[in-house]
Amino acid sequence: MEREGSPRSPPREGSSPPGEGPASDLGQALSQILHRLTGPESRRGRARNAALQDLGALLEATECDRLFAGSDTPLGGAPGTLGEVTAALEKHAAPRKEEEGGGDGCSAVAEKAAAVGLLFTKLLRRVESAKESPGCLAGKRGLRHLAGPIYVFAITHSLQQPWTRPGSRDVAREVLTLLLRVTECGSVAGFLRGEHEGEKGRFPEIMGLLQPDLNKESWKNNPATKHVFSWTLQQVTRPWLNQHLERILPPSLLISDDYQIENKVLGVHCLHHIVLNVPAADLLQYNRAQVLYHALFNHLYTPEHHLIQAVLLCLLDLFPVLEKGLHWKGGAARPTTHCDEVLQLILTHMEPEHRILLRRTYARNLPAFVKRLGILTVRHLKRLERVILGYLEVYDGPEEEARLKILETLKLLMQYTWPRVSCRLVVLLKALLKLICDVARDSSLTPEPVKGALLEEATDCLLLLDRCSQGQVKGLLAKIPQSCEDSKVVECVRKVQLVSEGAPYSGT
Template sequence: MKLDSAEEKSRDAPSPPAEGSPPTLEQAFSKILHGLSRQESGQSNTRNAILKDLSALIEAAECDVLFEGGGSGEALRGMPEILGQVAKALEKFAAPPKEKADGGDGHSEVPERAKEVGLLFLKLLGKVETAKSSPDCSAWKTGLRHLAGHMYVFAITHRRKQPWTSPGSQRVAGEVLSLLLRVTECSSVAGFLCGENEDDRGRFAMVLGLLKPHLNKESWKNNPAIKHIFSWTLQQVTQPWLNQHLEKILPPSLLISDDYQTENKILGVQCLHHIVINVPAADLVQYNRAQVLYHALFNHLYMPEHHLIQAVLLCLLDLFPVLEKALHWKGDAARATTHCHEVLQLILTHMEPEHRILLRRTYASNLPAFVKKISCRVVVLLKALLKLICDVARDTSLTTEATKSALLQEATDCLILLDHCSQGRVKVLLAKIVLSCEDSTVVSCIRKVQQGSADAPCHVT
């Protein structure tokens, strides 16, 4: 952190008195804020001095003055707003830097910074907690509203094991989150984000607003923690709260999933999956969103990473019902080939020559779920196959008997496979048909299906 000579001289001046007029306190915090905004990691002595001054300033300030609104002059913005800007500067100061091109991570100083910032946030939250119990200070809600979002982002950045954290920084970040939830009277992070009563609208929109400038194509990799903050926060919010934020959460999720790194692809797909299962189908179908999701996911099926394929297939299985509803609304003419069939065909095509065991197992483990999703087509497929058998049996053209026999055998085999896929449903339907059928060739095929279903295993391998 680097300050010019004039600022260094002013910094060496005595700290402001514990009790002073609001403008004096605002000016003191403004000076700290200015110093934080000019920080450089190499100037550790200056940094430590500024943080020490800020700590002393917080400790000395009276709660009613600390959270008081703007003073009489137009230039005085009010302490809550200044505190919010200080919290923003501190959160930025503790954030991990962009990964270096030479392979270095530059994270060695981050844990210590995070601990220092975390301790300052704990002091500020302690002041809020004190103000809550004081009848003379009613402005703490305004102050907390300016602080809460930045403190939350800080806590989620550092509370879990990451390349930029240490056990000490994780502990402090966890304490900040716990105290933040206590001060806001929330029993969980989900409650903090969504609200826990009718009067509390939650803070999810506020957090998304803080993350938005860092979640575009040009900036989302400048801070390696941003993707984790967004993903983890998103997955704390479920229906019915999520759909109202769809326009804010869908683009970043697609952006992360479209990255060249497999780790980011998987993270983005997990975000998309959470959206699919927590947003009503009507909202996903609107503006062709479901189709956009499908094409983004389908493209990943050409990648050879089994973890990614697993995440994509799980998401697609939950997206298929949404796509089916969209086709239903467009009319029967649009239902010739479903998306599920398209994906299943690709899986089988890729699986047949696949020699990598983990990838092949991933394909195979998901086949039963896909077979279950085709289940609604049993009657349609059964009618088509029976019509084929009847047509071949009654054919009086010059078709050779060998060709007819081969067609009948193939159609019969398809009926047997369909019966396996539908857990014996075909056999039940055929039992009624065989009683009234007078064509001996058709009856013979049906008998083979019934016998083949009885002898063969009842699951597809």
């Protein structure tokens, strides 16, 4: 009887040593290793380690032409069984749900990954040798059973994750490099979509392997699956991605709909990639774009700045798709758009918001919404005015990102809605002058370049305000140089007066 843990024990009692018997013996040896990796005894560490050792010995002892012989048969022969063993090894090295957060369990996963990675390296080198031999067709055919699971393994363990360690990452990256070389692909993107015209690529195969772990009941059992899916998805771009839309959209929506912020952000990044790389016609078909919009819009109620940032960027790229069929024919008022709806909600959240990271996130994206709506921003003018005035009053830390973006928003707003600006002259002028005085007298840790940028942006706003009010700002500022003792404030006012009189100003 075979002794458990023997590194080179024969696969079955009475059978020939690995690599020396007939082809059927090779299949039997691989089948027994597969059983030991997937059967009840696979839970015992010694039995599992013995199976890995036996597989390593089998790969070393078997000639290349015999290892991949029979790959053209309906069941794939020994290479088909070897593919099943490869898939079992990938599952063996994958992290489990309880090992997502780190700790001793993750160290064990990294050790298993390093051991499996060495076996995959050995196997790929055998494929490489088979391809270099005169009858290399067997090696190429055998590779089709191996490439998918090996790719999933390599991506699972090469990314920076809690279950990886420097050693396991190095082994996984070596496996990926060798896989690309054996498959004659110059990059991961070429491996997935096909390097040459008419070549199918392996993206459908990889999605097929990930699909069982990407449904509602199972997608959290393996914490690596979502990362492998996301990373793989983002390697495939136009014009290859749209043909796989039915496979990639449901998992992306599923991940984005989770209660964990990390998963929400990951799912939104996947959706954003889809929006950028799938033609608008395909997104509009079957109401997909509306489904995307409602999924993203609901995330705007979650007060988490990373998520809000990802959602707003995705929505800004989705708006052209949603509004593709909208054409204003004149006569009646223009219909409100999805961009109007989102901006209204953003402004509602911005007014009372006191958390600095969320304030910066909202302010960072506000100029893009004003640009998107253009003159139609006038619909939101009152609320925008309240937000701008409120945000200009609050110090935003050394970077002053929020106030700089709000000044950029104000400039765009005056450019697009200038006929409505003159009636707000006094309110806006007071806010800008107060900001200039506060920055000029600021003795905090704000760097001088940041203060200079704030003063320059505020001066630009004063110039635009002067033009929108037919020169009234110049008259209202006339007495400030005689009464103000702050040189920075006086310098800003004089710039406005000089430019109003026709002198050039490089800041505008």
